[in-house]
Amino acid sequence: MRILFSDEKFFDIDGVYNSQNDRVWVIDRADADKNGGIKQKRKFPQKVMVWLGVCSKGVTPLVILGEGTVDHAVYIEKVLPVALKYGNQVFGSDWVFQQDGAKPHSHHLTQQWCRDNFPSFIGKDRWPPNSPDLNPLYYSIWDELVNTINWNKVQ
Template identity: 40%
Template sequence: MFCRVSLELRYEFNAIGNWTTKSPLSDKLITHSQHPRSVMVWAGICASVKKPLIFVNLGVKVNKDYYLREILQRVLKPRFKSHFGRRVWIFQQDSAPAHKVKEVKDWCNVNFSGFISTQELPTYSPDLNPMYYSVWSILESRACAKPHKSLESLRHSLTREWDLITLEEVRAICENFSSRLRPCIKAKGGHFETS
């Protein structure tokens, strides 16, 4: 599951015209970029394991080839195969374009016996994906509690905070998954609210 975490470079705006005196708030004014620099990161979890973060290099486009080769084949399959052995496990991904390509779906069906394809999930429901309804927001809020001056600082903070998320937290999030499925089933895949 990929997430993009943005770095807002904060700076003071000192371009007050000659026609006025300096505003007492001018030193505190913070501006935001329309396109802040960011890092893209992949993570994999289940109730019994949390694997290390994988950072995508700057400028790399995560297309089907990159996703299949660098994430699924090189990272996901070996890491989770070593953890689960021959036991069946569920693999769920979101609806990112690289995930929906036939070649990727076919590879996942062959290599992951418990693969949930994007067609089996509601079109857009972050409430049904543990990474979205909990993990990414926990990680981002902890790692970005203070502003970062560089992408390296952001990466370091994400890694540190990821390592501090306990397996007990991850287990509780994953165990909450079935309680999130019930309202979806009751609504027959339609609109529903979760608490």
């Protein structure tokens, strides 16, 4: 109950479409088209990466990281202070920070920052790889956010 889960996600101007999961089962192509079977995608859509933290008490402010690559320096500068401030505000000095095994998270300087600043955190060697079932952002929060965006108004 005192864990702050965190994750990043790319959003692009075309909305969210996952060709492996979003399928329309019909008899012919015309029925597929009528039921949303065609998805227009740009070759290089504009995109933005965002970070969010979630815990039993709520969600952190959203951090917009932009289009560029997020390395450990950007992650330490822009994300970790937001997580620390929020965690301390809602839990005081007794809570755990969780991040996945992405390269900016597992970088030795990021790990050191976490050891020096968070009351407790799940280090890169203790976080199991490929474990989306452990993070509510993977199976709940991102989906809710995606479904509340009016993709026709995204520019």
